[in-house]
Amino acid sequence: MKLVFKYMAMHLKSQLEYRSSFILSFFAQIFPTGLSAAMVFVLLDKFNFSAEFDVYEVMLAVSIVQFGFGFSECFWRGFDKFSDIIKHGTLDLMLIKPRNIYLQVFGSNIEFAKLSRWIGALVLFVIAICNINFDFNIFSIILLIGLLIFSTLIYAALYIFSACLCFKTIEGLEFMNIFTDGSREFGQYPMAIFKREVLVFFTYIIPIACVNYYPIMYILDKGNSILYLISPLFCFVLLGLAILTFNKCMRHYASSGS
DSSP, X not given: OHHHHHXXXXXXXXXXXXXXXXXXXXXXXXXXXXXHHHHHHHHHXXXXXXXXXXXXXXXXXXXXXXXXXXXHHHHOHHHHTHHHHHHTTHHHXXXXXXXXXXXXXXXXXXXXXXXXXXXXXHHHHHHHHHHOOSOOSHHHHHHHHHHHHXXXXXXXXXXXXXXXXXXXXXXXXXXXXXXXXXXXXXXXXXXXXXXXXXXXXXIIISOTHHHHTHHHHHHTTSOXXXXXXXXXXXXXXXXXXXXXXXXXXXXXOOOOOO
């Protein structure tokens, strides 16, 4: 853990060397999150396409997905930029160091300017909770905070899967943005408005619905199935598969020849 904070301090110090650029980038990152969320709320108000959730309940779902995406963009960029690590021969150097490979990839790229994205999502999260009428107790609060963590795990897993592809292609593949950015866009809307096939995809393939639909239904007493309550645990399955796949790719890695 000490080394994690050391990596973070190193990146923060280097990025603050260009303070004006950092500050401008920091505040610029707020706008995509805010505009994206505002678009959902405007559409909800204009077309009323969801009778199941009101605007603050949708805001809660939006904030959970935005937090996970923003947090991962900030701290998991090393896996998102894994193609550069392979192409530049940096992975070969990492393998001869007595440090965990995940820790080294984590420490290779941290973008603190994107802190504003998940800070903005936290603001939406708090506003939503303060305006939703639900059983406010320690269990529900722990569950809601847990959903933020589970959302982060989903995007961390997707970035690790993206890194796995780089072992075969060397170059990063833009189509992975379909799953990262695409799942974020879909996850901002109430899942009930989509067809069954879409809901199944975002339950069993990319389990966004397991953090922003089923558990919220349970908390708001709109669904009392125990499966709704334990659905966030499916995120560990996705992350476990991502780690196993990455470890297998590492065992067969024979250098990029850089």
